[in-house]
Amino acid sequence: MKIVNQYKKIALIAGVVMIFSSCAHEDQPKESQLDFNQPVQTDLDKWITTNYLDPYNINARYKWNQNTVDNSRFLFPPTIDKVQPALEIVKQIWLASYATIGGADFVKKIAPREIVLVGGVNSNDNGTRTLGIAEGGQRITLFEVDYINRQNRAIVSEFIHTIQHEYIHILNQNKLFDEQAWGKLTPSGYTATWHLEKEPASRELGFITSYARSNIVEDFAETASIILISTKAEYAAILAAIKSTKAREDIKKKEAIVVKYFKDAFDMDFYALRDEAEKNTTIVINGN
Amino acid sequence: MKIKYLYKLLIVAFVAIQLVACSNNSDTEEKFEEGPTARTNAQSKKLDDLLLSSEYGWKAVYFTDNTQLGGYTHLFKFSPGGKVTMASDFDSDAKKYDSQYEIQLGSTVSVVFTTANRIHLLSDSDSYPIDDLKGQGYLGDFQFLFYGEDKGDIVFRTNRKFQELRFVKATAADWTNLPQNTIMEQNVIGANTRPLFRFLETSDGTTVRQFDFNFDVITRFATADPIATGFSESYNIGIGYSPTGIVVSPAIVIKEQALSEFVYNDADGSFTATGTNGVSATIKYSNKPLVLTDDYKILLKGQPITGFGYIASNLGNTSGNSLLCKTLLNEINASLPAAQKVNRIEFTFNDGGDSYIAYSFTGGKATLYHNVDVIEDAANKTLILKHISWQTATALVAEPVLLKKIDQELTNPKGLYIKRESFKLGGAPNAIYTFTSSSSSFRLATYAFQ
Numbered sequence: 001m002k003i004v005n006q007y008k009k010i011a012l013i014a015g016v017v018m019i020f021s022s023c024a025h026e027d028q029p030k031e032s033q034l035d036f037n038q039p040v041q042t043d044l045d046k047w048i049t050t051n052y053l054d055p056y057n058i059n060a061r062y063k064w065n066q067n068t069v070d071n072s073r074f075l076f077p078p079t080i081d082k083v084q085p086a087l088e089i090v091k092q093i094w095l096a097s098y099a100t101i102g103g104a105d106f107v108k109k110i111a112p113r114e115i116v117l118v119g120g121v122n123s124n125d126n127g128t129r130t131l132g133i134a135e136g137g138q139r140i141t142l143f144e145v146d147y148i149n150r151q152n153r154a155i156v157s158e159f160i161h162t163i164q165h166e167y168i169h170i171l172n173q174n175k176l177f178d179e180q181a182w183g184k185l186t187p188s189g190y191t192a193t194w195h196l197e198k199e200p201a202s203r204e205l206g207f208i209t210s211y212a213r214s215n216i217v218e219d220f221a222e223t224a225s226i227i228l229i230s231t232k233a234e235y236a237a238i239l240a241a242i243k244s245t246k247a248r249e250d251i252k253k254k255e256a257i258v259v260k261y262f263k264d265a266f267d268m269d270f271y272a273l274r275d276e277a278e279k280n281t282t283i284v285i286n287g288n
Numbered sequence: 289m290k291i292k293y294l295y296k297l298l299i300v301a302f303v304a305i306q307l308v309a310c311s312n313n314s315d316t317e318e319k320f321e322e323g324p325t326a327r328t329n330a331q332s333k334k335l336d337d338l339l340l341s342s343e344y345g346w347k348a349v350y351f352t353d354n355t356q357l358g359g360y361t362h363l364f365k366f367s368p369g370g371k372v373t374m375a376s377d378f379d380s381d382a383k384k385y386d387s388q389y390e391i392q393l394g395s396t397v398s399v400v401f402t403t404a405n406r407i408h409l410l411s412d413s414d415s416y417p418i419d420d421l422k423g424q425g426y427l428g429d430f431q432f433l434f435y436g437e438d439k440g441d442i443v444f445r446t447n448r449k450f451q452e453l454r455f456v457k458a459t460a461a462d463w464t465n466l467p468q469n470t471i472m473e474q475n476v477i478g479a480n481t482r483p484l485f486r487f488l489e490t491s492d493g494t495t496v497r498q499f500d501f502n503f504d505v506i507t508r509f510a511t512a513d514p515i516a517t518g519f520s521e522s523y524n525i526g527i528g529y530s531p532t533g534i535v536v537s538p539a540i541v542i543k544e545q546a547l548s549e550f551v552y553n554d555a556d557g558s559f560t561a562t563g564t565n566g567v568s569a570t571i572k573y574s575n576k577p578l579v580l581t582d583d584y585k586i587l588l589k590g591q592p593i594t595g596f597g598y599i600a601s602n603l604g605n606t607s608g609n610s611l612l613c614k615t616l617l618n619e620i621n622a623s624l625p626a627a628q629k630v631n632r633i634e635f636t637f638n639d640g641g642d643s644y645i646a647y648s649f650t651g652g653k654a655t656l657y658h659n660v661d662v663i664e665d666a667a668n669k670t671l672i673l674k675h676i677s678w679q680t681a682t683a684l685v686a687e688p689v690l691l692k693k694i695d696q697e698l699t700n701p702k703g704l705y706i707k708r709e710s711f712k713l714g715g716a717p718n719a720i721y722t723f724t725s726s727s728s729s730f731r732l733a734t735y736a737f738q
Contacts, residue, residue, distance in 0.1 A: 033326050074423065074428075
């Protein structure tokens with residue numbers, strides 16, 4: 001067996017030497033070919049970094065990137081001059097309100113990581129417009145940025161409604177609301193053709209808007225966002241105008257679920273949030 | 289000893305493997321000198337360098353869909369740092385605007401106009417030319433995939449539809465002359481002062497063919513259908529404007545020559561594209577209808593009585609009347625007292641052997657009759673109404689100055705083209721007959737009373 005042992009040793013040494021030396025002539029990795037140069041930062045880019053990226057870790061994208069939008073739609077990026085005003089509104093009414101009521105870190109923890117701004121209208125086949133999209137708790141896309149005019153209360157209100165509505169989706173995508181309880185309130189009123197319904201008629205069925213009738217997730221987001229964008233008096237007026245007692249009670253029950261959701265899931269006083277949002281909305285519209 | 293041989297064999301095999309393991313004979317042959325990342329980077333740099341290389345930037349006439357829309361001229365001047373200055377003839381605003389661009393990697397290297405500017409007007413779902421394009425705008429893209437260079441042009445394909453789009457080097461004149469495209473649009477629409485009929489005439493050097501030409505300014509799209517029977521080819525073309533004429537897509541192909549650039553002639557309002565060996569295509573005007581009908585024959589002497597009437601309240605503002613006709617009617621109304629207006633112009637043929645034009649008015653003014661002789665011009669297929677006399681219901685009168693101009697059109701010595709139209713006007717079920725001068729752009733629409 002001696003000769004076998006000798007062979008073994010020789011072979012082992014030879015093998016190890018070979019392994020260490022065998023591929024020595026191969027190319028070693030060189031400097032990366034990828035372009036790591038940072039693009040030129042415009043004043044707007046710097047503003048976004050200071051106001052969104054650094055404090056909230058939210059990236060506000062305004063430059064077109066086909067991967068963040070639906071390429072089958074005919075959309076276009078915002079005009080540069082419209083970007084900062086839009087983001088200022090978002091910051092003032094949404095970020096600041098939640099930070100005040102929910103705590104400074106609230107939106108840092110539960111926020112979309114990306115806000116995508118689109119200049120044009122997102123038209124649907126049925127004649128409706130999609131004003132915003134919230135995806136996977138991570139991204140909010142806001143459309144019609146080119147139409148924003150701070151002096152026009154109706155336009156600002158609609159834009160704020162979109163932000164509040166989409167953020168409610170983001171919250172829901174992080175913590176579910178009581179869908180079962182909600183679903184029992186007005187189960188027969190949901191319809192795919194909600195866009196054909198008139199708002200007063202929808203309210204008589206226990207829905208805050210016609211869009212709320214598309215499904216319970218939208219119903220929740222609409223109920224919460226309409227309360228958030230209305231003053232206490234305005235919301236009371238909406239309820240007072242409803243003739244059906246049952247419809248009014250149903251909306252109040254939905255409101256109670258929303259309030260409970262904010263308390264249980266985030267330990268937040270929903271009415272205080274509404275008051276804060278109202279205060280900030282006035283600041284935006286008055287241009288302060 | 290069996291095991292010993294086994295070891296020997298194993299060791300030999302092991303050594304052999306080590307010896308050949310790092311052979312340079314790779315089975316995969318390198319097809320490119322550079323790796324894919326290096327090639328993509330090079331391509332991106334090449335595109336950006338190209339875009340920046342032209343002193344006055346680039347020009348692109350963008351036909352987003354040449355089966356239903358025309359071309360929109362865009363000028364781009366690219367600057368370092370991702371800035372682009374742009375102007376277009378989408379509407380009358382031909383001013384320059386700044387925005388940003390990027391070279392992005394999509395399915396291949398592409399240029400993207402990343403913030404809104406003029407080119408995005410073609411991709412606004414809320415601004416569409418026709419209902420069929422609701423939600424789709426003008427079908428425009430603003431991300432263009434780089435497909436290389438060709439004779440100094442940059443060749444792109446559009447991101448969605450993969451159509452070729454060429455960026456041609458622009459000149460200083462392209463920028464200064466861009467507003468003239470809007471003026472040219474008016475020439476393509478055609479002035480109301482031009483003759484009433486318009487056609488596309490093609491020539492292959494020997495045979496001349498004519499096509500009824502219709503242009504829709506909203507879509508910048510024209511259709512040209514053959515006039516002669518037995519020839520079915522039509523031209524459906526998108527039209528783009530230039531300071532000197534128009535560019536059409538798809539090109540009009542005659543004898544394998546593609547004609548796409550037409551030059552405007554202000555003298556007669558025509559647009560001509562000229563090839564070689566007598567090949568040409570011209571869009572031009574004519575006072576003569578392209579198709580002459582025999583519709584006038586029922587008005588000739590010996591036929592049963594017929595009546596046709598222009599009724600101001602129904603037909604006054606309709607497209608059946610030419611601008612000249614409307615102008616003359618307005619002149620008459622303007623020279624009448626406020627309460628009086630032209631009410632009807634009625635033609636009666638073969639009423640007991642007599643034919644006459646009756647001009648009636650509102651506000652109590654008496655009807656005036658122009659008795660005429662009806663003569664056929666069989667060669668030109670026109671009907672000539674020749675003056676006999678003027679009268680009221682009771683007495684002969686001299687030619688009324690008030691009606692002189694309009695009456696001269698109706699009784700012009702070269703005659704009238706009479707056509708039973710396929711369309712209806714003014715909400716009445718009656719057939720429409722038009723009376724069109726063969727020597728001017730006068731056309732009057734009437735209801736047939738039988």
